[in-house]
Amino acid sequence: MALENKFSDVAENKLYSLAYNKLLSEHKLIGSRCKKCGHLAVPPKPICPECHGNEMELEEMKGRGKVVAYTVVAVGSPLMVEEGYGKEKHYCCGIVELEEGAKICARISGVDTSKPEQIKIGTPVALDYVEATHAADPTHEQGERTFLSFKALS
Amino acid sequence: MIQKKRKLGRGVAVVGAGLSKFGLYPKGVRGQDLFVEAYNELKQSVDKGLDSNEIDALYLGNISSDLFERQVHVAPAVAGRIGLVPKPAIRFEDACAASGVAFREAVIAISSGIYDIVLAGGLEKMTNLDTIQVTEVLAAAMDPDTEIPAGETFPGIYATIATAHMAKYGTTVEDFMRLGIKNHYNGGLNPHAHFDASIPDIMKRRAASAVKKGLPEPHWADEMEFLHDPKQNPVIAWPMRLFDCSTICDGASCVLLVAGDIAKNFSDKPIYVIGTGQASDYFLAERDELTSLRAAKLAAKEAYEMAGVGPKDIKIAEVHDCFTIAELVGMEDLGFYEPGEAVKAIREGENRLDGKLPINTDGGLKAKGHPIGASGTGMIVEIFKQMREEAGPRQVKKKDVDLGLTHNAGAHGSTIVVNIFERR
Numbered sequence: 287m288a289l290e291n292k293f294s295d296v297a298e299n300k301l302y303s304l305a306y307n308k309l310l311s312e313h314k315l316i317g318s319r320c321k322k323c324g325h326l327a328v329p330p331k332p333i334c335p336e337c338h339g340n341e342m343e344l345e346e347m348k349g350r351g352k353v354v355a356y357t358v359v360a361v362g363s364p365l366m367v368e369e370g371y372g373k374e375k376h377y378c379c380g381i382v383e384l385e386e387g388a389k390i391c392a393r394i395s396g397v398d399t400s401k402p403e404q405i406k407i408g409t410p411v412a413l414d415y416v417e418a419t420h421a422a423d424p425t426h427e428q429g430e431r432t433f434l435s436f437k438a439l440s
Numbered sequence: 441m442i443q444k445k446r447k448l449g450r451g452v453a454v455v456g457a458g459l460s461k462f463g464l465y466p467k468g469v470r471g472q473d474l475f476v477e478a479y480n481e482l483k484q485s486v487d488k489g490l491d492s493n494e495i496d497a498l499y500l501g502n503i504s505s506d507l508f509e510r511q512v513h514v515a516p517a518v519a520g521r522i523g524l525v526p527k528p529a530i531r532f533e534d535a536c537a538a539s540g541v542a543f544r545e546a547v548i549a550i551s552s553g554i555y556d557i558v559l560a561g562g563l564e565k566m567t568n569l570d571t572i573q574v575t576e577v578l579a580a581a582m583d584p585d586t587e588i589p590a591g592e593t594f595p596g597i598y599a600t601i602a603t604a605h606m607a608k609y610g611t612t613v614e615d616f617m618r619l620g621i622k623n624h625y626n627g628g629l630n631p632h633a634h635f636d637a638s639i640p641d642i643m644k645r646r647a648a649s650a651v652k653k654g655l656p657e658p659h660w661a662d663e664m665e666f667l668h669d670p671k672q673n674p675v676i677a678w679p680m681r682l683f684d685c686s687t688i689c690d691g692a693s694c695v696l697l698v699a700g701d702i703a704k705n706f707s708d709k710p711i712y713v714i715g716t717g718q719a720s721d722y723f724l725a726e727r728d729e730l731t732s733l734r735a736a737k738l739a740a741k742e743a744y745e746m747a748g749v750g751p752k753d754i755k756i757a758e759v760h761d762c763f764t765i766a767e768l769v770g771m772e773d774l775g776f777y778e779p780g781e782a783v784k785a786i787r788e789g790e791n792r793l794d795g796k797l798p799i800n801t802d803g804g805l806k807a808k809g810h811p812i813g814a815s816g817t818g819m820i821v822e823i824f825k826q827m828r829e830e831a832g833p834r835q836v837k838k839k840d841v842d843l844g845l846t847h848n849a850g851a852h853g854s855t856i857v858v859n860i861f862e863r864r
Contacts, residue, residue, distance in 0.1 A: 303585050327726070329585050335722070355607075355730050357599035358678040359591060364576045366591040379590040380600050381725045391586040391725040402678035407607040425584065433589045 302330045305344070311432040313415050315349060317388055318342040328388040347384055349413030351436065356380025356394055358402035369418050376400075382411055382436050396438035411436035445745050448551040451700020453710035454861070456490060457824040458482030462634040462691035462809035464567050471505060471514070471565035471813075472521050474692035478561060478814075479522050482694050485824075487707040490696065492522070496555035498529040499546045501539025501562030502813035507577045509565050524559070535581040536762060538562055539693065540816025540848030540857035544716045546697045547859075556702060561694025562813035574688050578812070581851035583723040595685055597724060597852045598763035599677040604730040605765065606679070609780030613679045616764040617667045618786050620683045623761060623800050626793065627807025629834035634689040634809030639663040646672065684764040686804075691811035693818035709828050711844075715749070715860035717742025724852045733853030736773035740847070743858040744775075751775030754860075755841045756826055757797065758819035760849040761804040770847050771799065774858070794837040801826055801834050816848040816857065827863045 302318070306329040309316050318330030322339035328347060333340050358378050362371045371377045376399040383389045395414060397405045414437035422428040458481030460474040483490050498519050505514040519529035532542040539562025546558040566574055575593055582588055587597070605611045621639050628638035637645070643666050651657050660666040667673045673681045696706070703710035719738035721727060727734060744750055751774055759774065761767035771782040776797060785791060791799040802808045802822040805815055823844040825831045844861040 306585060335726075355600045355604035357596045357603060357680075358675075359593060359596045359599075360675045360677065361571075361575075361593065361595065363579060363588070363591050363593045363596075364572055365588065367572065371591070377591055379592055379596065380603070381730065389725040391583070391590045391592060391723070393590050402675075407603065431589075434586070 302332055306330055310415070310434060313432070315347040315413060315434065316344050317347060317386070319345045326386055326388045328384065328386075328390050347386055347413075351382045351384040351411055353394060353405070353407055353409045353411060353436075353438070354381050354383045354389065355407065356405055358399045358405070365420065368420055378402075378405065390434070393433060393435035394438065395435055410439045412439055446742060447746055448547070448713075448716075449553060450551050451703075452547050452550045452697055452713045453700050453703035454695050454713065454820065454824050455698050455703055455706035455710050456482045456486035456696035457821040458485060458694055459632045459818060459821045460692045460814075461632050462689050462811055462814070462818075464634075465565070465690045467568050469565065469690070471502070471509060471563040471690070471692065472518050474565065474690060475518050475561065475563045475694065476521055478692040478694045479559075482696055486696060487709065488705065490706070492524065495524055495527060495557050495559050497527050497546075497549070497558050498524050499532065499542040499549075499558055499560040500529065500813075501532045501534075501542040501816055502564060503533060503535055503538055504577050504580075504812075505563075505565070508568055514563075518563070534855040535850035536760070536810070536812050537816055537848045537850030537855040537857050538813045539818070540846070540859075541718065541850075541855065543695065543697070543817050543820060544718055544857050544859065547713050547716050550697055550699050556699045558697045559694055560697055561692065561817050562815070563692035564811035564813040565690045566688050566811060567690055571688060581854075586725065587723060593677060594851075595680045595763060596677040598765050599680040600724065601730060601769065602679050602765040605769065608731050609783070611768065611780075611783055614664065615768065615783045615786050616679065616684050617664060619761065619764040619767050620667065620806055621663050622789075622792055623804040623806040624683075626801050626834055627803025629832070630803050630808060633803045633807050634687050634691075635803070635807045637807075639666065639683070680763050680765065683806075686762045686806050686810035689809040689811050691809060691814045691818070693814040693821050695817050695820050695824065709863070711824050711827050712862045712864060713859060714862045715743035715745070715747030716858070717746070718855070718857045721854045723854065732769055732773050732779060733849065733856060735853050735856040736770060736847060736849065736858070739856045739858040740774050743845075743860050747860040747862070749843060749860065753843050754797065754845045755838070755843050756801065756823065756836060757799050757845040757847065758802070758804075758822055759799050759847045760815075760819075761800055761806050762810060762849070764806065766849060767800065767804065770849070774845065774847055793834060798836045801831065801836060816846075819846040819848060820859065823861055827861060
């Protein structure tokens with residue numbers, strides 16, 4: 287509830303992307319819990335995908351989970367190329383299933399990107415944010431941004 | 441989910457189909473010009489002739505003429521170029537399923553009785569931008585809050601699905617390579633294809649080019665060894681390599697749909713649309729299943745029920761292969777094979793031109809090319825040709841191709857359209 291109060295201006299107006307990204311920059315990963323059926327969505331959703339209820343509570347994730355699918359990218363996205371990744375420096379990203387049950391797409395660190403076939407599905411991970419400076423684009427001002435990342439624990 | 445069984449209000453048939461050559465065109469060439477090429481081919485294909493004045497509307501698929509050509513409102517522009525003004529002209533944008541959706545909406549419009557004759561097609565002029573810029577345009581179909589910040593690309597998204605499939609079912613990178621080999625073989629027989637060359641042809645060309653440059657002549661024992669060579673087939677997003685990815689190219693396609701009761705005025709060999717289905721889905725991580733695309737299963741169920749047929753009845757199919765893993769997953773989602781079992785058919789060559797269920801006989805998006813907006817109706821052009829036995833050297837060997845299916849996926853399968861066709 288503390289989170290909701292702090293961002294009541296955005297949460298009450300259902301500006302969920304703004305709330306999610308603001309809290310991410312404070313190293314908090316949030317989802318929404320449906321007050322009616324208890325369904326969890328990360329990032330938060332204004333309307334419950336299960337029961338269509340629209341009373342949601344923002345909830346902070348504990349930050350533990352496991353890799354359920356991944357890739358090691360060699361031809362990077364423009365965003366990652368801006369951070370120095372690409373043909374000479376590959377990176378891992380994929381889908382993490384959180385202990386709370388929801389899944390989310392994120393960067394994955396602490397794995398050997400030179401041996402992608404050896405990265406194991408089921409690898410336990412913990413939240414590990416990345417800060418990087420980027421040029422302005424239509425939806426962001428120029429400057430430092432926080433990116434969701436998970437670090438492999440084994 | 442309660443869903444009533446849907447049916448078409450009246451019959452719909454395809455009586456004409458045309459394609460531009462898919463490939464790389466210089467900057468001055470507009471997507472509209474490629475559409476004219478496709479439309480001219482379509483007019484040739486209408487057995488009893490087409491009077492353009494009879495066309496009621498143009499339904500056009502296109503993902504981003506905005507960013508590729510700095511042009512919006514492209515549908516009326518195309519109508520103006522092919523003499524359809526003042527008929528309604530509508531653009532459909534559903535990522536890579538754009539013209540699949542345009543086609544389905546044309547079916548719905550005709551079956552409703554509003555229109556009798558609709559031209560449905562698509563175009564994309566992608567190569568005005570470089571590969572990185574094209575990647576960025578296409579990536580706009582992803583979740584800007586999670587997938588883009590994670591560094592995902594579309595090869596990456598499908599590679600992510602691939603790792604989940606490999607872990608669950610033991611699918612291998614060689615299975616993906618086999619699909620590329622099959623599709624390139626078919627593309628080698630298709631003069632409209634961007635890569636009209638089989639993998640052995642490409643191996644010969646690359647060896648010859650090395651010799652020409654004064655380099656030692658490379659040798660590969662077979663296609664598999666070539667595809668495992670990282671210099672020839674680099675990883676794009678592991679486990680998807682270059683030859684697992686469809687090509688960025690330019691092209692246009694179109695088909696002519698008419699009400700079933702007037703189809704014989706245009707052709708003695710109309711191909712009837714007997715089922716159509718479409719569904720949407722969340723971004724990838726929000727789905728329960730990562731090894732199948734639920735929207736494909738729902739779209740297929742709707743189309744099969746409408747058509748009154750099942751997956752085992754289908755004789756030929758076009759399955760969306762933006763990446764090889766997409767074709768494999770599509771084969772399972774459409775019910776041709778049980779989950780995890782498409783690999784058996786792939787290993788046994790069941791989907792080649794001479795196989796039990798030929799798939800992507802035109803080379804697929806892999807070899808024919810994937811000019812995004814043109815791909816959905818491009819698949820229907822191929823089904824039309826194959827079912828009328830007009831596919832030339834790549835005509836399937838069996839003679840009973842009376843039921844065909846197209847499967848067109850937008851983005852990560854967040855839109856999927858399935859259509860079923862019958863030759864009577």
